[in-house]
Amino acid sequence: MADILVVEDKESFGSMLKASLEDAGISVKLAKEGKQALRFFKKEKFEIGIIDLRLPDIDGIDLLRELRKSDTDTKFLIMTAFGTIERAVEAMKLGAYDFLTKPFDVEQLIALIQRILEEQRRYYENILLRDETSKIYGAPEIIGKGPAIKHVAQLLQKAAPTDTTVMIMGESGTGKELFARACHMLSSRKDNPFVAINCAAIPHQLLENELFGSEKGAFTGAVTKKMGKFELANKGTIFLDEVGDLDLDLQAKLLRVLQERSFERLGGTYVINIDVRIIAATNRDLMNLVKEKKFREDLYYRLSVFPIRIPPLRERKEDIRLLVDHILKKLRSDKSVSSRAIEKLKRYDWPGNIRELENTMERANIIAKKIIQPEDILLPERKVPLNKEELPKTLRAAASAGREIAEVEVIKKTLEKTRNNKSEAARRIGVSYKTLLNRIKKYRKKGLL
Ligand SMILES: Nc1ncnc2c1ncn2[C@@H]1O[C@H](COP(=O)(O)OP(=O)(O)OP(=O)(O)O)[C@@H](O)[C@H]1O
Ligand SMILES: [Mg+2]
Known part of the structure; x- marks a missing residue:
């Protein structure tokens, strides 16, 4: 998607505009007459349309009227020659965003465009914090605008305030932990602890102790009493990351916690009752593990009451631009990204998903001068030179x-x-x-x- 369509019949002026805007990292398409502009708009979406009022075939005002009929998201800027202010006013009445009287300062136009683009993008940002949940503070920012990620955000917002067990599935780096945290922060438990434990990162022998804790002397080396994560998460949420990696013994214990909301510490003699909301995550195909008898079927159903699948980044490349802006903001970068660089990012398949995008942008931000260009974006060599979509x-x-x-x-x-x-x-x-x-x-x- 190009950011901007410039409709201008004077070729030299049009190309000058295009070149200056592109130097500022804004992608531009040029139409030389009204009919061509209409054709372009039919084929693709532009965030901003810049229309010269005097065109050879269609009057600029009529063009604007026509375009506004089908497209209410695009912002239109009108260029007028000196002495045609009344017509510019007419254009504003038709919903144009602003007008520029020729000759104008290109730097000023660039500033205006950047302001509009930023406004547009802010509207899409943080899909979780719109409408009624906007009152809730502290939930992490989840960025996206495509239908895939919006759907996930909607599901999450429905599940969050309930006490339902949520299962988050997604490839590595898709944001499973981010969504889990958001789920906690959007629930009434938000002022109580959110305790995360990665079941794949801790050796099996130690994991039980980590989850359930132990009494003094429960095993050699247990010199003091230890609280487990479940106890630490009491009244709050426990996030069982990579739950597919639990061994069968611990799966049985977890099942009991889910059924009875109680457990015993290692070496303990009494039962501890807890009030914990469980969110689990996995990047493995749990159903497959069930078939292979590596994951208990009953536990699978207990955990998958409310499954949420986060789509991989390659299935929602429309989010890349927003994510890139967000990442650069987090890095406190003052650099912008050229649209050719964005196109390069969109051509890549992102096996490491958003985490990989973050790492790539962090590198690019260091390498690039003022504007991040394709050559600043270092991607691993493609193993398969063509991907299926293209x-x-x-x-x-x-x-x-x-x-x-x-x-x-x-x-x-x-x-x-x-x-x-x-x-x-x-x-x-x-x-x-x-x-x-x-x-x-x-x-x-x-x-x-
Ligand atoms: N929609 C999003 N908007 C903004 N940032 C995101 C989004 N999704 C993921 N991130 C960021 O991407 C990074 C990876 O996310 P996270 O750690 O939640 O992924 P994960 O699925 O748990 O990965 P892994 O499987 O490797 O543990 C984090 O820095 C997170 O903030
Ligand atoms: Mg994770």
Whole structure:
């Protein structure tokens, strides 16, 4: 998605605008006449439309009226020549956001655009804290705008205030712990403890002690009484992370806690009653573990009263832009991201999900100058050069995609070998210097190099 569509018939002015905005990291598409603008709008969404009032085919006002009919999210800015203020006012009545009288200062336009974009994005941010829950403080920010993540947020908001056991499923780095914390903070238990325990990180022999605690002398080395996580979480929430890694013995004990809300410390002689809300998480396919008899079926059903599946980042690439802004804000970065860089991020599949995106942006933020560019974004080499979503449709397209991938590899390797000496590299791969430069430019643009 481009950020902005500029509708301007004067080619030199249009390209000047496009170049200046793109220098500021804003992606721009240019339409030279009204009909073309309508076609573009039909095909894709723009956050801002900048319309020149005087166009060769359609009057700017009529164009605005037409566009506003189908699109209420886009903000429109009107460019007018001196002396046509009345028409600008007319445009404002039709819902234009603002108008600019030519000649105007491009820097000012950039500032205005950035303000609008930020406003738009803030609207989407923190999907949890909208509507009635906006009163609740302290819940972590969960960012997203796509239907997939919004659906998850809605489910979570429904489950949170109840005492239901919630099971959060998702690949590593998708935000399972974040959602678990949000669930706690959106419940009436929020002022009591949230205790997290990673069942995969603690050796089995020690895990029981960690969960349930022990009496003095329960085993060699138990010199004092130890409270377990369940006791520590009393009146609050316990988060059992990677619950699929519990061994069968502890699964049985956990089942009992779930059924009876009570347990005994190791070596203990009396029963401890607790009032704890349980949230479990796993990145494994629990049903499969059940089939393999590695996970108790009864426990599975007890835990999966309210299952929530967090989709992997590659299934919601529309969230990448917002997440990137959010991550940079958390890093206190004053850098912006070019739209080509965003496109590169969107082409990648993110096996490590949002955590991997965070790490990538942290690196990029260090490397980049003022604007984060594709070359500042370091991604592991693609093992599979084409992913399923972007598989070419025809054999001819497949052949050309294949050729591009091969060329990129050859160029990369040769540049490495020649330590970036381009004329030597060109000689070695048998093309002219100019051809090599063009190829590099082309593949950089596509984010392949
Ligand atoms: N929707 C989101 N909005 C903002 N930040 C997010 C979002 N989802 C995840 N994060 C951030 O991504 C990082 C990873 O999230 P988290 O630790 O909750 O994932 P996880 O699923 O528990 O990962 P793992 O399986 O590796 O333990 C955290 O820094 C978290 O704040
Ligand atoms: Mg986690």
